[in-house]
Amino acid sequence: MSGVFASGNALLAAAAEEPWHELSIFEPASPGGAAIVRLALLVLAVAALIFLVVEGILFYTIARFRHRGGSSDTPPPEPPQVYGSNPIEIAWTVAPALIVFFLVLVSARTLWEVNAAPATSRNVIEPLTVTVVGRQWWWEYRYQSYDGRKLAFITANELHIPASSPERSRPTRLLLESADVVHSFWIPRLEGKVDLIPGRTNQLWLKTDVTGLFLGQCAEFCGTQHAHMLLRVVVDSPEDFDKWLAGQALPAVDDPQQAAGREAFLSESCVNCHRIRGTTARGNYAPDLTHLMSRQTLASGIIPLDETNLRRWIHNPHDIKPGCLMPAFGLSAEKEELIVQYLLSLK
Amino acid sequence: MSLADHPSAHADAPTSPAGVDLASRLRVWTTTVDHKRVGIMYVLMAVVFLVIGGVEAVAMRIQLWSSDLEVISPDVFNQLFTMHGTTMVFFVGMPILIGIGNYVVPLMIGARDMAFPRLNALGFWVTLFGGLLTYFSLATGGAPAIGWFAYAPLTETTFARSAAVDFWALGLIVAGIGTVTAAMNFVATILAMRAPGMTLNKIPFFTWTMLWTSVQILIAVPPLTAALVMVLFDRELGAHFFDVQNGGSALLWQHLFWFFGHPEVYILILPVFGMVSEIIPVFSRKVLFGYEFMAAATMAIAFISLGVWAHHMFAVGLSRQVDLFFIVASLLVSIPTGIKFFNWLATMFGGRIWFASPMLFCFGFLSMFLIGGLTGIMLALAPFDFQLTDSYFVVGHFHWVLIGGTLFGTFAGIHYWYPKVTGRMLSERLAHWQFWLLYIGFFVTFAPMHVAGMLGMPRRIFSYEPDRAWEIWNQLATIGALIQAPSYLIFVYNLVSSYRHGKIAGDDPWDAWTLEWTTSSPPPTYNFGTIPTVHSRRPLWDTKHPDDPDWQYE
Numbered sequence: 001m002s003g004v005f006a007s008g009n010a011l012l013a014a015a016a017e018e019p020w021h022e023l024s025i026f027e028p029a030s031p032g033g034a035a036i037v038r039l040a041l042l043v044l045a046v047a048a049l050i051f052l053v054v055e056g057i058l059f060y061t062i063a064r065f066r067h068r069g070g071s072s073d074t075p076p077p078e079p080p081q082v083y084g085s086n087p088i089e090i091a092w093t094v095a096p097a098l099i100v101f102f103l104v105l106v107s108a109r110t111l112w113e114v115n116a117a118p119a120t121s122r123n124v125i126e127p128l129t130v131t132v133v134g135r136q137w138w139w140e141y142r143y144q145s146y147d148g149r150k151l152a153f154i155t156a157n158e159l160h161i162p163a164s165s166p167e168r169s170r171p172t173r174l175l176l177e178s179a180d181v182v183h184s185f186w187i188p189r190l191e192g193k194v195d196l197i198p199g200r201t202n203q204l205w206l207k208t209d210v211t212g213l214f215l216g217q218c219a220e221f222c223g224t225q226h227a228h229m230l231l232r233v234v235v236d237s238p239e240d241f242d243k244w245l246a247g248q249a250l251p252a253v254d255d256p257q258q259a260a261g262r263e264a265f266l267s268e269s270c271v272n273c274h275r276i277r278g279t280t281a282r283g284n285y286a287p288d289l290t291h292l293m294s295r296q297t298l299a300s301g302i303i304p305l306d307e308t309n310l311r312r313w314i315h316n317p318h319d320i321k322p323g324c325l326m327p328a329f330g331l332s333a334e335k336e337e338l339i340v341q342y343l344l345s346l347k
Numbered sequence: 348m349s350l351a352d353h354p355s356a357h358a359d360a361p362t363s364p365a366g367v368d369l370a371s372r373l374r375v376w377t378t379t380v381d382h383k384r385v386g387i388m389y390v391l392m393a394v395v396f397l398v399i400g401g402v403e404a405v406a407m408r409i410q411l412w413s414s415d416l417e418v419i420s421p422d423v424f425n426q427l428f429t430m431h432g433t434t435m436v437f438f439v440g441m442p443i444l445i446g447i448g449n450y451v452v453p454l455m456i457g458a459r460d461m462a463f464p465r466l467n468a469l470g471f472w473v474t475l476f477g478g479l480l481t482y483f484s485l486a487t488g489g490a491p492a493i494g495w496f497a498y499a500p501l502t503e504t505t506f507a508r509s510a511a512v513d514f515w516a517l518g519l520i521v522a523g524i525g526t527v528t529a530a531m532n533f534v535a536t537i538l539a540m541r542a543p544g545m546t547l548n549k550i551p552f553f554t555w556t557m558l559w560t561s562v563q564i565l566i567a568v569p570p571l572t573a574a575l576v577m578v579l580f581d582r583e584l585g586a587h588f589f590d591v592q593n594g595g596s597a598l599l600w601q602h603l604f605w606f607f608g609h610p611e612v613y614i615l616i617l618p619v620f621g622m623v624s625e626i627i628p629v630f631s632r633k634v635l636f637g638y639e640f641m642a643a644a645t646m647a648i649a650f651i652s653l654g655v656w657a658h659h660m661f662a663v664g665l666s667r668q669v670d671l672f673f674i675v676a677s678l679l680v681s682i683p684t685g686i687k688f689f690n691w692l693a694t695m696f697g698g699r700i701w702f703a704s705p706m707l708f709c710f711g712f713l714s715m716f717l718i719g720g721l722t723g724i725m726l727a728l729a730p731f732d733f734q735l736t737d738s739y740f741v742v743g744h745f746h747w748v749l750i751g752g753t754l755f756g757t758f759a760g761i762h763y764w765y766p767k768v769t770g771r772m773l774s775e776r777l778a779h780w781q782f783w784l785l786y787i788g789f790f791v792t793f794a795p796m797h798v799a800g801m802l803g804m805p806r807r808i809f810s811y812e813p814d815r816a817w818e819i820w821n822q823l824a825t826i827g828a829l830i831q832a833p834s835y836l837i838f839v840y841n842l843v844s845s846y847r848h849g850k851i852a853g854d855d856p857w858d859a860w861t862l863e864w865t866t867s868s869p870p871p872t873y874n875f876g877t878i879p880t881v882h883s884r885r886p887l888w889d890t891k892h893p894d895d896p897d898w899q900y901e
Contacts, residue, residue, distance in 0.1 A: 021814050023803030025734045040731050047721040054717055057692050062710070065631070067699040075858040076632055076699035083900050084637035088693070089686070093640075096685040100678045107674055107728040111667050114730050176664075181501050182597060184662060184737060188803040192733020195663045197598055198500060199591035202664035215815075219662075219737040219805040221494045223506060224421050227808035302812075323421055 021215050025188045029210040032191045035113040042106060046099065115191060115205050118171045127173040127205075128161055134176070134183030134196035134218070136325060137225035138287060138300040144175075146245065153248045154275070156287035158295045159233045162241040163211045170238065176202040184220035187233050193219045211235045217301075224323035230301030244294075251278030252290045252346055261342025264335050273326070276346065286326065292346040299324070311340050380464035381872055382453050385471050387768065389446025390761070392475055393439045394839060400434035401835055403427045408792075408828040411821045414813040424809035425492035430482075432495025433515065436611065437522050438478040440753060444618040445470075445529045447760050448557045450768060452533065454863035454870060455551045457542025457879045462535035470528035477522025484514035491515045494807060496608060499589030499600035502578050513582060516575045523572045530564035533557050542862065544881040548642070549901070551861045551884065552635060555642055556621030559649040563610045563617070566653060571607035574600060598663060605656035613652040615749065617645060619756030620687055623709045626763050627691050629859045630706035631698030634897070637690045638884060644683035651680050661729045662736050670729040677727035684720060688713075703857070704778035708759035711786050715751030719744060722797065739820075740800025743793045750789050758782075758838070765842070766856045770868040771849030777841040784834035792827030795820035860885035 028034045067076040118124045126148045133140040141159050143151040147170075162170040176185055178196040185204060186193035194204045208214075218229035236244055254262075265271070266280055273286035281289075298305040298313055299321050313320055314336055316328035331339070376384060407427050410419040419427070449467065453460055461467045484490050491511040493501045502512050537558045541550065550558075578600075580586035587593035589600050628635045635641065657665060657673045665673075691713060700706065722744040726732050735741060758781075765773050799820040804811060811817050855864040864887060866875055883889055883897035 020816055023815055025801050025803065036730050036734055039728060040725070040734075043725050043728055043731060047724060051717065051721060054688065054692070055714060057696075058710075058713055058717075061692060061695045062700060065695060065698050065700050067632075067701050075629075076701050078632045079697060079699055081634045081897075081900075082636060082693075082697060083634055084640065084690075089637050089640045089690075092689040093682060093686055096682045100682060103678055103724070103728065104671075104675050107730060108671055110728075110730040111670055111674075114733065181506060182498050184805075186737075186803075186805065188734060192730065193662045193737065194733075197663060199595075199597055200664065216803065217805060217808075220498070221425070221501075221807040223501060224425065224492070226425075227421065227810050230812070 021213075023188050023215055027189055029189045029214065030191060030206065030208040032114040032116065032205070032207075033189060035110050036192060039106060039110040043103065046103070050099075115194070115203075117173075117205055118169055118207065123167060124169040124171065127171040129173045129175065130159065130161075131175045131177060132159075132185060132196065134178040134180075134185075134222070134229075136180050136223050137218070137229040137321070139229070139231065140179075140287070143245075143248070151245065151249070153277070153290070154288040155248060155291065156295075157230075157232065157297065157300050159231075160236055160241060160244050161206060161233060162238050163235045164207050164209050165238075166209070168238075169207065172206040174204040174206065176204060181222045182220050183218045183222050183229065185216075185231065186219040187214050187216035187231055189214050190216075190233065195220055206233075208235055211237050211240075215301075225321055228300060228302045228321055230297075232297065232301050247294060248291055250291075252276045254278065255345045258342045258345045261338040261340075261345070264338040265342050268329065268331065268335070268339070270339070289343065289346060292343055294347060307340065307344060310343060311336070314340060314343075380460075380468045382449050382461045382464065382467055383768070383870065383872075385467050386446045386448075386450030389442045389449060389471055389474070392471075392478070393443035393446060394842070396434050396438040396442075396478060398835065398839070400431050400439055401832065403431040403434070405828055405832055407431070408825040410809060411811075412825045413822070414811050414815075414818055416810070419809065421809045422489065422492055425494075425807070426490040428807055429492055429494055429497075429515075430490045433481060433519070434478075435749070436495060436615070437519060438474075438481070440615045440749070441526055442474055443757055444560070444615065444753075445474075445526070447622070447757070447764065448533060448553075448560075448618060449529070451764055451863060452536060452554050452557055453540070454767075454866065454874055455554050455861050456537065456540060456545060457862045457875060457881065458536060458540035459873050459875065459878075461532050462540055463532050466528050467532050470525040470532065472525075473528070474522045474525030477518045477520075477525060479518075480521055481515055481518030483518070484511040487511045487514065496604050497578075497600075498604075499578075499595075499597045500591060502582070502600075503590055504582050513579065516578050516582075520572050520575050520579075523568050523575075526564055527568050527572075530561035530568075533561040534565070537561075542879050542881050548639075549881065549884050552624040552638070552641065553618070553621035556617045556624070556645055559645050560614050560617045563614050563649050563652065567607045567610035567614065570603055574603035574607075577603075601660055601663065602656070605659045606653075608659065609656040610652045612745070612748065613648055615753045616756075617648065619712070619753050619760070620645065622760035622763070623691065623712055623756050624687075625859075625861065626705045626709050626759050627694050629763075629857050630701045630703060630709070631695045632701070633694055633698040634885065634888075635690070636693035637686075640686055641690050644686040647683040648680060651676060651683070655680065658727055658729075658732070659736075661732045674727055674729050678724065681720065681724055681727075688717065688720075703762075704773065704775055704782070705759045705763035705857075707779065707782050708755050708762060711755040711782060712752060712759060715747065715755060715786075715789070719747035719751050722747060735800060737805055738800035739796045739804045739806055742806050743796030743800060746789075746793045746796070750785075750793070755785075758785075763857070764863075765845070766852030767863055767868050767870070769846050769849070770852055771845055772852050772856060773841050773845045773849060777837050777845075781834045781837040781841065784837070785831055788827050788829075788831030788834060790827070791830060792824050795823040795827075799824075855887070858891075860887040860891075862886055865890075 026037055028037050128146040129144040131142040131144060139157050142154050145151055161172040164170045176194055176196040178198040183196040184193045190206050190208060194202050212235055214233040216231040218226060271281040271283055273283040275282055275284060275288045277290040295305055298309050303309045317324050317326045410416055410424055487509040489511060537554055577588040581588050581590055587595040589595045589597055591597055624635055655677045658677045661670055726735055726744060762773055762778055799817050802817060804817045852868050854868055862879055883901055885897045889896040
């Protein structure tokens with residue numbers, strides 16, 4: 001089953017000769033995802049069986065008892081009338097009841113396997129804890145702690161988590177909150193979705209042995225740009241992850257060559273919403289830009305982050321993401337260029 | 348044959364004689380309290396809204412043809428799916444079923460009208476005005492963009508500044524009043540107005556399902572009305588029911604909405620179960636198999652459906668114990684539904700199946716509704732649902748149930764009763780074209796959506812990334828929508844042209860067994876000259892087979 005969708009997709013993608021990402025729920029990269037696939041395959045098999053039996057009876061009945069001959073406008077004569085049968089009724093009440101009972105048991109077992117907190121043991125390190133704040137229409141990640149160490153930085157739209165290995169489990173615990181409306185966190189290959197609801201804190205445990213990029217997107221309608229609230233989860237090897245953590249913990253690069261750009265940024269209303277640690281920009285309404293250039297994409301994953309796109313974005317974000325909450329400020333070309341160059345220096 | 352032969356029968360019937368001017372005909376229709384005229388107006392209203400909702404759907408499918416199209420802007424797309432869902436549920440699904448019930452139920456039970464004829468007319472007009480009020484939101488510069496289930500706090504003024512949401516909420520409140528009056532009327536009519544001899548265990552099956560649908564409406568619609576009033580209080584009077592910043596609860600809306608929303612899907616399917624339970628026996632020439640079990644299963648569905656709402660909310664972070672409760676409750680519904688399915692098959696088994704258009708649509712219903720039921724079982728299993736909910740799989744699933752189930756069944760009912768309503772037969776040739784275009788188009792539209800959902804495509808997105816291999820499935824769905832579209836036009840054309848040119852039907856074209864077929868087609872205003880006395884569930888069988896009447900076996 002898992003192969004069917006994957007290989008079908010691979011073929012299509014190959015035909016289109018485009019880079020292509022796997023998002024199938026049947027290609028799980030985590031224990032929780034795999035547990036769901038086991039349940040899914042089971043219930044698909046049960047459904048297929050019921051389908052074959054019932055449609056089989058339906059088509060057999062039609063083939064066998066279809067009235068042939070006579071005029072098509074006049075009703076056929078009546079066969080013997082059969083009013084019902086208690087034993088038969090009981091039989092086809094009990095049979096589905098047994099199937100239901102079986103499905104309840106298997107889904108209860110799976111229910112306790114998915115999104116499960118790891119058992120505490122010596123090969124399980126203290127989880128990476130990240131508060132995820134859903135915002136119209138991007139993701140804020142507040143790193144809290146990892147391996148018993150406290151973390152205190154905020155980043156946006158690209159979540160980095162460490163890979164586990166058979167010897168050492170490195171779970172991630174996401175605390176899901178919303179700053180505005182209901183959103184939903186869904187990385188199909190890692191876990192089922194969990195909603196981010198204002199006024200609540202939900203929890204989602206992630207764990208995978210597979211490094212690489214996992215994609216998804218917001219799954220609960222959240223307004224104009226719901227379609228462009230993409231999720232990117234980068235699973236790093238433990239070493240890479242430590243390196244990434246160390247980089248993110250630093251304050252922003254202060255390149256003397258970009259002093260003019262920095263000045264331009266800080267003098268504009270950018271600072272009302274954006275934060276750059278180590279400067280006076282302390283907004284907390286828009287993505288943290290401290291290490292902007294450590295990210296690969298812009299506008300919540302919809303375009304690659306490069307100089308051209310950054311310039312387009314600052315010039316008028318609504319050309320790229322109509323309806324987004326960042327306005328076009330109508331800066332002078334000179335100022336725009338200074339700010340772009342400054343932001344490009346925020347490695 | 349007719350119990351209602353009376354010279355003035357046709358003059359009073361909905362087909363007004365030629366020569367009467369438009370103004371007086373309009374007056375007759377707008378002031379009528381005749382359940383038949385009211386029923387016809389309900390169905391016509393639903394057909395008009397069906398076309399509007401269909402146009403909205405096709406517009407969305409065109410936008411989703413490929414990943415880089417910008418035919419429709421994000422805001423307009425969001426308005427389209429909001430209005431498409433709202434229209435199809437509130438102004439197509441419920442009115443068409445209530446309309447058919449309005450027309451048929453009094454005739455089936457040997458009554459001269461509904462219990463409260465004026466309340467009945469009020470119900471229709473209020474529902475219609477609710478629909479118009481909802482669409483009046485366009486006058487604010489755009490329809491609401493909140494989705495048909497309008498999750499808080501998207502409906503708060505912070506996120507929806509224009510008055511569109513107010514018109515939407517008011518429209519649904521007003522339409523809800525119409526729905527509740529109709530339900531009260533059905534309960535009163537069915538309990539109090541039955542012909543002599545028709546005890547509760549002898550009422551025609553469609554009437555039985557309308558009774559339980561009405562009970563569900565009475566329980567489920569008031570909470571929605573209350574929740575919509577709360578939305579209006581929040582927006583207009585500074586209340587904070589769903590405003591988290593001020594101590595409200597966004598989650599509360601979801602509970603209130605789905606406490607209405609899940610019984611609602613059974614409100615949309617139970618009457619259809621009733622219709623196919625009338626049609627399958629007539630076109631298999633056999634009595635309905637296991638009436639008592641079918642009746643009990645209907646009650647069971649009506650009750651269980653009140654306790655399954657949170658299966659729409661598995662992803663909101665309920666506890667596992669609560670999830671498990673709703674898994675069990677949701678799966679329990681499949682048992683009575685299974686009973687119904689097997690009884691329909693058993694009714695056909697050993698019969699002489701006559702594939703006139705009503706039966707053809709019943710075949711569509713049986714073969715497709717089953718699949719919708721099976722994907723429903725998948726969605727009921729919370730862990731699987733964590734992946735599937737809010738994905739295109741769900742969109743595929745509920746369209747499969749609502750088109751494969753409700754719509755095919757409703758078309759069966761309309762093809763079955765049209766001769767009674769107009770006195771003329773629908774064209775069988777056009778009905779076959781309609782059926783096959785719909786059957787194939789429906790499959791091609793909604794089957795690929797299941798696949799897209801399992802490949803990670805969430806619902807309600809106006810565009811998607813080119814690198815995700817969803818395009819092919821979306822293109823298939825769009826092609827399917829374009830195959831389906833003409834079938835609805837053929838249906839409307841058939842309704843109109845057969846009204847003038849259809850073959851004369853006579854009182855009882857299908858050689859059926861319930862009381863509506865004893866009176867003329869169309870029936871006189873007062874339905875029956877003499878109120879019939881019944882002795883069994885199939886009064887006309889008894890008349891046609893005096894040697895072997897049904898009451899011997901019931």
